[in-house]
Amino acid sequence: MVDVVDVATRSRMMSGIQGKNTSPEVLIRKALHARGFRFRIHAKQLPGKPDLLFPKYKAAVFIHGCFWHGHACRYFKVPQTRTEFWMEKIGKNKIRDNLQEKALKEMGWRVLVIWECAVRSMKKEKSPLLIDQVADWLINGSQYFQIDERTLEPTG
Numbered sequence: 001m002v003d004v005v006d007v008a009t010r011s012r013m014m015s016g017i018q019g020k021n022t023s024p025e026v027l028i029r030k031a032l033h034a035r036g037f038r039f040r041i042h043a044k045q046l047p048g049k050p051d052l053l054f055p056k057y058k059a060a061v062f063i064h065g066c067f068w069h070g071h072a073c074r075y076f077k078v079p080q081t082r083t084e085f086w087m088e089k090i091g092k093n094k095i096r097d098n099l100q101e102k103a104l105k106e107m108g109w110r111v112l113v114i115w116e117c118a119v120r121s122m123k124k125e126k127s128p129l130l131i132d133q134v135a136d137w138l139i140n141g142s143q144y145f146q147i148d149e150r151t152l153e154p155t156g
Contacts, residue, residue, distance in 0.1 A: 024119035025051050025063045031131045037138065046109070048100030057138045060104050061112045062097075063119065070094050073117045073149060101144070110143050117149035 020042055029052065032039065043053040043060075050060035066075035070090040079086045101111045112134065122130040129152050137145045 020049075020051070022063070022065070024065075024114075024116050027119060027123070028052070028061075028063055028114060028131075028134070032134065035131065035135055037135070046107070047103040048097070050104070054138055057110070058108060059110045059112060059138055059141070061114065061134075062101075063114045064097070064116065066116045068093060069097060069115075071115050071117065071148065073115065075117050075120070105143060110141060111145070112137055112141070113146045115146070115148040118147045118152055121149045121152065 029039070029041070032052070037054065038056070039061075040053040040055070041051065042049045046053065046060065048060075048062065051063045052061035053059075054061070064071065066073050067077075068090065070076060070093065097113075101113075104111050114130075114134065118130055130147065133147055133152065
């Protein structure tokens with residue numbers, strides 16, 4: 001299938017995609033800050049540069065985009081152009097995510113992954129539930145935790 005926009009337009013569109021300070025990330029940060037949680041952002045000294053770092057709770061939080069990290073939800077669609085390129089890129093992202101999470105755990109950090117689909121659901125009707133789960137995990141949580149739209153419950 002042919003792309004619906006020309007190469008220059010697609011390039012401009014792709015270069016505008018942010019890697020940090022995304023809208024889901026900012027939304028989560030504001031909600032947690034309002035609840036009294038204090039954190040650092042994009043800790044360069046740790047594997048994966050976690051989106052949020054809570055040293056008090058020894059917790060690292062990643063807010064993953066469903067497309068870029070290959071989440072099995074309705075927001076991940078395999079592109080119809082350059083399919084092999086995209087599948088290889090997303091596959092490498094998933095491998096890198098696993099290695100970074102493993103390295104953080106070995107360093108004694110707890111890891112939380114919040115998927116973009118959960119944040120989108122939060123914006124619609126489940127706002128307090130997602131932040132409640134994140135807050136509860138920070139205070140009482142396990143070594144690893146994942147939240148997505150299907151359940152807004154731990155999946156890992």
